[in-house]
Amino acid sequence: MILSDLVTLLEGEVLFPEADLDREVPCAFASDMISDILMCTKESTLLLTGLTNNQVIRLSDMIDLIAIVFVRGKKPLQDVIDMAQERGLPIITTKFTLYRCSGLLYNAGLRSCKI
C-alpha cells in the first residue's frame, strides 16, 4: 500500500501540500502513548494517533516514521504542521476513530509493525 491509497481509504486530508504520497507503507502502529510508540517501533512504521502536540513530530527525529495519521478528526496547530513539513514527514487527518482506521488498514493488508 502506498500513502495515497491510505488517504483514500481513510477519507483523509493531507495537511501540507507537497507531502510525498508515493511512499510505500510497510507496516503500522497505533497508540496515544509516546513511550509505547518508542518501545514498539523498530522498523519504518506508519503511526496512527490522537496526539497532535509537537512531541509527536519530535518522535520522528528518534525513530523512523513513514507518516502520521491523526485520528478522530484531530488536527495539529500550524507550528506542528510546519515542523512536519520541515522534516518532509507526511501528516494526514481523518475523522475516523483509531479503531476504525486500524480495522480498515488491516483489512486492506497492512500488517502490524514488529515489536
Add this chain to the structure above:
Amino acid sequence: MSEYRYVAEGFEDAVQHFEELKPEAEVKLQFAIPEKDFNTAGKGSFELKNMLKRLGVDSVVLRRIAVASYEAEINVAAHSKGGIMYSTVYENLIHVCFEDQGPGIADIEQAMTPGFSTADDLVRELGFGAGLGLPNIKKNSDAMSLVSAAGSSTKLEFLIYFA
C-alpha cells in the same frame, strides 16, 4: 540515597573495563533541559543522534541511543526542576548522563516498575506518563545507573556500545 544499577548480559566485563580504564573522550556535548518546556525537550537527543549519525554509528544502535536519551530528556523536563544532559562519545561507546535539580525519586524500585508513573495531568495530556520511560531506557541500554533520594537531585546515566 538509593541506587539502581543494571548491566546487560554479556557486557559485564566491557563495562567494568570502561569504568576502570576511564578512556579519553573523543567528543563532548552538553544541553540544558528546562522544567516543563516541551517545546525544547527532545532537541538535545535529536542533536546527539545527528552528531552520531555523522560519525557513522549504525542505524539500529542510533535508534537505541535516541530512544533512551529522549526518554531521559522527557523525564527531566516532566518530573524535575530542570537539569543538564551530558553526552560523551568514546571510541566504541557513548555515555549519556542526566543530572537534575530535584525533587528526587522517593522509591527507585517503584519508579523502575513498568506502568508506574507520577506524571501530572499536563504531562499525560501530551502523551507521556505511560510509566515506561525508565524501563525503556533500561531496555535500550547496555548499562544504566540511577541514583536519587527524595528531596535530592537525580542522576541517570547509561552506556551504549556502537557494536
